[in-house]
Amino acid sequence: xxxxxxxxxxxxxxYRFSLANERTFLAWIRTSLALLAGSVAIDxxxxxxAPGAIRVVLCVVLAAIGAVLAVVSYRRWGHQExxxxxxxxxxxxxxxxxxxxxxxxxxLVFAVLILIRP
Amino acid sequence: xxxxxxxxxxxxxxxxxxxxxxxxxAWRRTVLSMLVAxxxxxxxxxVSLGADSESGTSGLSAQSLGLGLxxxxxxxxxxxxxxxxxxxxxxxxxxxxxxxxxxxxxxxxxAAVLRAAAASVVALAVAAAAAIFxx
Numbered sequence: 478x479x480x481x482x483x484x485x486x487x488x489x490x491x492y493r494f495s496l497a498n499e500r501t502f503l504a505w506i507r508t509s510l511a512l513l514a515g516s517v518a519i520d521x522x523x524x525x526x527a528p529g530a531i532r533v534v535l536c537v538v539l540a541a542i543g544a545v546l547a548v549v550s551y552r553r554w555g556h557q558e559x560x561x562x563x564x565x566x567x568x569x570x571x572x573x574x575x576x577x578x579x580x581x582x583x584x585l586v587f588a589v590l591i592l593i594r595p
Numbered sequence: 596x597x598x599x600x601x602x603x604x605x606x607x608x609x610x611x612x613x614x615x616x617x618x619x620x621a622w623r624r625t626v627l628s629m630l631v632a633x634x635x636x637x638x639x640x641x642v643s644l645g646a647d648s649e650s651g652t653s654g655l656s657a658q659s660l661g662l663g664l665x666x667x668x669x670x671x672x673x674x675x676x677x678x679x680x681x682x683x684x685x686x687x688x689x690x691x692x693x694x695x696x697x698x699x700x701x702x703x704x705x706a707a708v709l710r711a712a713a714a715s716v717v718a719l720a721v722a723a724a725a726a727i728f729x730x
Contacts, residue, residue, distance in 0.1 A: 480706050495703030496618045499683075502709060503621040507628045509716050513723045514632035520727045521639055536727045544720035551713035555706070 481555065487562030498557050505550035508576070512543035519587075527590045535586065542579055546572075615687040615701050622680040622687075625712075629676050629719065633669045636722060639730045640666040661729045668722040675715040679708050 489495075516539035520532060527535065549572060560567050640662040647656050655663075686701050 484706060490703070492701060492703060493612060493614045496614045496687075496701075499704045499709070500618050500621045503618075503625045506712060506716055507625050510625070510628040510632050510719075513716075513720055514628070514635055517632065517635040517639070517723050517726055521635060521642075521730055533727055537724050540720050540724045540727065543723075544717045547713045547716035547720065551709055554709055558703075 483555070483559050483562070486559070487564070490558070490561040494561055495558070498554055498561070501557070502550050502554040505553070505572070506547060509543040509546040509550065512539050512546065516540040516543070526587075526594060531590070535583075535590075539583065546576070615689075619684050619687045622683050626673075626677055626680050629673050629716070632719060632723065633673055636662075636669045636726045637666050639726050643730075658729050662726060665722040665726040665729070669719055672715040672719040672722070675718075676712055679712045679715070682708055 490498075516536040519526070519539075520536040524532070526532065553570065553572060556568055559565075640659065643656070643659045643662050647659050650656075683704060689701060
């Protein structure tokens with residue numbers, strides 16, 4: 478796997494900024510892993526909280542969000558480093574809003590399912 | 596292995612932000628997070644194997660075989676992530692090459708390392724989704 482072409486543009490950022498960008502990537506990866514662990518854990522440890530099909534769909538949706546988040550974290554890391562290399566402003570992150578909405582929605586759905594459980 | 600504290604060597608100014616240490620700990624936390632996800636997938640497989648042996652039929656059920664595949668995939672993705680972490684820890688602790696960073700610090704991550712780490716998480720997500728279907 479070769480380094481992407483943009484890694485030869487601009488100036489190499491200060492190592493502190495490179496490492497901070499790397500840690501941000503890792504923090505998003507851990508968020509993604511938490512979604513994966515949560516999806517499998519809900520499926521296995523709370524089998525009666527919703528009818529089978531609904532439970533499987535919800536858990537697979539959580540796992541899918543985790544997968545998308547892992548890909549987006551890598552792309553975001555690349556965009557941030559490109560911005561740093563070329564002295565541009567760091568892009569506004571829609572990931573924060575998307576994750577806030579996603580996690581809130583998931584919490585709401587799970588709360589409703591627990592409340593209406595027979 | 597010269598036992599020097601960081602890539603910069605003794606002549607470099609002390610880094611009050613402890614950037615390499617924080618980054619190295621972030622990699623360790625990430626590996627631990629993946630192990631948590633693995634444990635649930637492995638648990639599902641063991642529960643299924645237990646059900647097989649209780650039912651008394653010889654051989655493995657399709658469920659156990661499928662979950663075994665998920666568990667193996669999870670172990671493989673974790674191995675990939677651990678290798679990524681080890682590669683980075685070597686650089687952060689001042690051994691081995693990295694993409695050169697600014698003066699006085701270890702190199703930033705190569706794109707290939709982070710790509711492999713992200714890909715291992717995607718592969719784990721596939722194994723997790725398959726495990727959810729099978730349990």
